[in-house]
Amino acid sequence: MFNRQSSMEKLLKHLSILGLTILTVNAMAQSFVNKTNPWPEIRKQRLNQLLPNALKAAEVDAWLIVCRENNNDPLADHIGCENAGASAAYLFYQNDKGFHSLVYSPSSESKALSELNIHDKVIAVPRGESAIEKVAEFMKQQNFERIAINSSPNNAQADGLSYTQRMTLEKALGNSFSKRLVSADDVVYEWLSIKLPAEVEIMREAAKLTAQWQIEAYKTVVPGKTTDAVLAAFLKTKMKQHGVGDAWAPDQNPNVNSGPDRGHSHATDKVIMPGDVIQIDFGIKLYDRWISDIQRFAYVLAAGETEAPEDIKHYWLSAREGGKAAFKAMKPGVRGIDVDAAQSKLMKQNGSEPVMWSTGHPVGYVAHDTGPNLGGSRGATVRPAAHKTLKAGMVFAFDGFHSWQRNDGTFKTISVEEMAVITESGAEYLIQPQQQLILIQSN
Numbered sequence: 001m002f003n004r005q006s007s008m009e010k011l012l013k014h015l016s017i018l019g020l021t022i023l024t025v026n027a028m029a030q031s032f033v034n035k036t037n038p039w040p041e042i043r044k045q046r047l048n049q050l051l052p053n054a055l056k057a058a059e060v061d062a063w064l065i066v067c068r069e070n071n072n073d074p075l076a077d078h079i080g081c082e083n084a085g086a087s088a089a090y091l092f093y094q095n096d097k098g099f100h101s102l103v104y105s106p107s108s109e110s111k112a113l114s115e116l117n118i119h120d121k122v123i124a125v126p127r128g129e130s131a132i133e134k135v136a137e138f139m140k141q142q143n144f145e146r147i148a149i150n151s152s153p154n155n156a157q158a159d160g161l162s163y164t165q166r167m168t169l170e171k172a173l174g175n176s177f178s179k180r181l182v183s184a185d186d187v188v189y190e191w192l193s194i195k196l197p198a199e200v201e202i203m204r205e206a207a208k209l210t211a212q213w214q215i216e217a218y219k220t221v222v223p224g225k226t227t228d229a230v231l232a233a234f235l236k237t238k239m240k241q242h243g244v245g246d247a248w249a250p251d252q253n254p255n256v257n258s259g260p261d262r263g264h265s266h267a268t269d270k271v272i273m274p275g276d277v278i279q280i281d282f283g284i285k286l287y288d289r290w291i292s293d294i295q296r297f298a299y300v301l302a303a304g305e306t307e308a309p310e311d312i313k314h315y316w317l318s319a320r321e322g323g324k325a326a327f328k329a330m331k332p333g334v335r336g337i338d339v340d341a342a343q344s345k346l347m348k349q350n351g352s353e354p355v356m357w358s359t360g361h362p363v364g365y366v367a368h369d370t371g372p373n374l375g376g377s378r379g380a381t382v383r384p385a386a387h388k389t390l391k392a393g394m395v396f397a398f399d400g401f402h403s404w405q406r407n408d409g410t411f412k413t414i415s416v417e418e419m420a421v422i423t424e425s426g427a428e429y430l431i432q433p434q435q436q437l438i439l440i441q442s443n
Contacts, residue, residue, distance in 0.1 A: 032242055032286060034243075035287070037287045037288075037289075038198065038202070038287065039289050040116075042196060042199060043077075043078065043080070044117075044118055045196055046078070046191070046196060047079065047101065047118065048099075050191055050194055050196070051063075051092055051099070051191055052094065052098075052099040053190070054187050054188075054190035054191035055092065055093075055094055055099070055187060057186070057190040058148065058184075058186035058189075058190055059146065059186075060146040060147065060148040060182065060184075060186075060187060061094065061095075061142075061144040061145055061146050061147065062091055062092065062093035062094075062139065062142075062144045062146075062147045063091070063092045063093070063147075063148040063149075063184055064089060064090070064135065064139070064148070064149050065079060065081070065089075065090045065149075065150055065160070065161075066087060066089055066090075066132060066161060066165045066169070067081035067084035067087070067088045067089075067090060068084055068085075068086070068087045068165075069084055069086070071162070072160070073150055073161070074150075074156060074157050074160045075158075075160060075188070076160075078192075079092075079118075080103075080113065080116055080119065081103075081113075083109065083112070083113075084105075084106075084109065085108060085109055086106040086108075086125075086127075087106075087130070087131050087132060087165070088103065088105045088109070088125075088131050089103070089104040089131040089134070089135035090102075090119075091103070091104075091135055091139070093144065095142070100121075101119040101120045101121075102120065102121050102123070102135075102138070103121070103122045103123065104123050104125050104131035104134045104135050105122050105123070105125060105131065106124075106125055106131065107125060107126050110122050110123070110124035110125075111124075130168075132169055132172055133172045136172035136173045136177075137172075139173070139177075140173065140174075144180065145180060146180060146182050147180050147181050147182065148181075148183065148184035148186075148187045149161050149166070149169070149181050149182070149184055150184045150188070151166065151181075151183055151184070152183050152184065152188075154185060154384065155185055155189070155370060157192060157366075157370055158183065158187075158189075158370075169181075188370060189370055189371070189385075189388075192364070192365065192369065192370040192371070193362060193369070193370050193372070193391070193393075194391065194392075194393040195364055195394070195395050195421070196393070199290060199364070200393075200430070202286055202287070202289075202290045203286075203290050203291070203292060203363070203364065203395060203419065203430060204430040205286065206244075206283075206285070206286045206290060206291060206292035207292040207294055207419045207431045208430075208431050209242070209284060210282055210283060210293075210294040211294050211296060211431055213235055213238045213282070214235070214254075214280045214282055214294065214296040215296065215438070216234075216238070217234045217235055217238075217280065218231075218296070218298045218438050218440060221278075221298075221440050223274050223276075223300050223440065223442040223443070224271060224272075224273060224274075224442070224443075226271070226272050227267075227268075227269045227270060227271050228256040228257060228258055228259075228267040228268055228269070228272065228278075229267045231254075231256045231267065231272070231278075232254050232255075232256045232266075235254045235280075235282055236254075244284040244285060244286055245284065245285035245286075245288055246284070246285060247282075247284055247285050247291035247292060247367050248283060248366075248367040252264055252265060252266050253281075253282065253283060254267065254280055254283075255267060255280070255282075256278070256279070256280050256281075257270075257278070257279045257281075258270055258272045258273070258277070258278040258279075258300075259276070260406060260408075260410030260411060260412055261403075261410070261411050261413050264281075272300060273300065274300050274301065274302040274303060274442040275300060275302050277297060277315075277412055277414065278297065278298045278299070278300065279295060279297055279414075279415070280295060280296050281293075281295045281415075281417065282294060282295070282296075283367060289365060290364060290365065291363065291364070291365070291366065291367060292397075292419065293363050293367050293417060293419065294397070294417055294418070294419065294431075295399070295415055295416055295417035296416070296434055296438065297416055297434070297437060298437065298438035298439070298440055299316075299437050299438070299439055299440070300440045300442060301439055301440065301441055302442060303442055303443065305442075308437060308439065311404075312437070313437075315402045316402075316414060318346070318347070318350035318351075318402040319400040319402040319414035319416050320416060320433075320434070320435070321346055321350075321400070322346045322347055322350075322352075322400040322402065323343070323398065323399065323400020323401075323418060323433065324400070324433075325342045325343050325345070325346050326340070326342055326343040326360065326374065326398050326399075326400070327398070327427055327433075328342070328426075329341075329342035329343075330390060330396065330420060330422060330426065330427035331390065331425065331426045331427060332389070332391055333389050333390070334390050335388065335390075336360075336372035336374045336375065336376070336386040336387070336388060336389075336390070337374075337375065337376040337377050337382060337386040337387060338377075339360065339374045339398075340358060340359040340360075340375045340376055340377040343359050343401065344359075344377045344378050347402065350402060352401060352402045352403050352404070353403040353411060353413075354378065354403070355378070355401045355403050355415075356379070357375075357399065357401070357415070358373055358374055358375025358376070358386075359374040359398050359399060360375075360396045360397055360399060361374065361375075361397060361398075362394060362395065362396055367397075369395075371385070371388070371394050371396075372385050372386065372388035372389065373388075374386070374396060374398055390422050391422060392422050392424050393421070395421045395422075395430075396419065396420055396421075396422070397417055397418070398417065398418060398419075398420065399415040399416065399417045400414070400415070400416045400418075401413060401414070401415050402414050416434050418430075418431075418433045418434075419431070
């Protein structure tokens with residue numbers, strides 16, 4: 001239980017929220033700004049260790065990504081073409097000699113790209129010549145049967161090829177060979193959904209900070225005075241002090257809500273009052289790459305209360321146990337929809353109102369990353385990814401749900417959110433899950 005703070009402590013807290021932090025706080029503000037970014041080395045490992053398996057699983061001979069300046073492919077910095085100027089063609093393929101990466105790069109950028117030592121071969125394309133035409137000629141010489149390109153109606157991360165780029169590519173290939181082009185949906189799915197152990201450890205660190213800062217934020221609450229927006233501002237200050245970014249849209253991160261359900265939204269000026277159940281949905285981004293997605297819940301004790309009322313206790317325990325049921329169901333070979341069903345069964349038994357949200361989602365480079373969707377058992381519409389199976393190395397954010405109708409007719413949902421990585425034998429929490437509802441004292 002959090003005790004009320006002295007007037008001086010409250011003053012210092014609110015000064016910090018307003019950005020007037022003291023020098024000792026500023027001294028620790030660069031904790032991530034000055035750290036060496038591990039992405040360049042991890043990117044190489046992902047290309048060499050994971051991408052060959054992704055091509056095999058997707059049953060394609062090659063994967064082509066066309067990069068360019070200003071309106072680049074979403075996966076540009078995953079393959080080393082984030083600095084492309086004129087069009088460049090990045091080709092990953094397999095033959096009887098193994099896995100290869102070949103780049104046709106504008107001559108003005110080819111030397112710098114070669115020095116990164118990411119790809120097997122970088123071929124300089126003189127000014128006035130076309131990288132797309134050259135890669136098309138190479139693919140025809142290799143007689144590839146299935147060539148994946150980033151054109152997808154289902155996954156934005158696999159939909160980077162523009163209409164005009166595709167027209168140029170098909171013209172260079174010719175009508176007959178263009179029929180061998182297929183969506184890179186499966187390649188991107190198989191590649192992005194698996195995270196290396198080093199990446200999991202970074203996300204574990206992000207999750208730890210995310211949960212820790214939420215607990216610290218709850219300690220600043222003064223019922224009847226503190227607003228949801230002030231609590232959100234406290235967390236924004238924490239992010240700035242430590243040099244970390246937002247895991248999703250900055251205007252909606254963190255989402256602090258002490259009132260009825262509002263879904264993905266911004267924090268408002270609602271004053272936190274006794275009897276409120278407070279939700280903080282918060283995520284941070286480390287090294288401008290890996291993110292967390294954690295929710296923590298608190299209850300504001302009414303006058304005379306020393307513990308939450310029985311109904312609130314029930315809602316909390318129901319949500320917590322629902323999350324545990326989902327966690328226990330998470331293991332290699334299990335479909336996402338089955339993980340959702342494991343929790344849905346408990347929700348029904350415990351009297352929860354219907355909840356529109358899926359139990360969970362992949363998390364990693366973005367909040368809703370590529371991979372199996374942990375949903376579909378409670379709704380008429382099932383996403384195709386809900387039928388995909390979990391694999392070791394996948395990381396998920398998932399919720400324990402319980403929803404109820406409030407006295408004013410609105411609904412409130414406890415959705416305590418945790419993160420877990422799939423292992424060879426099951427799942428492992430990235431951090432200790434929330435076990436107890438946080439209690440905040442009133443006057």
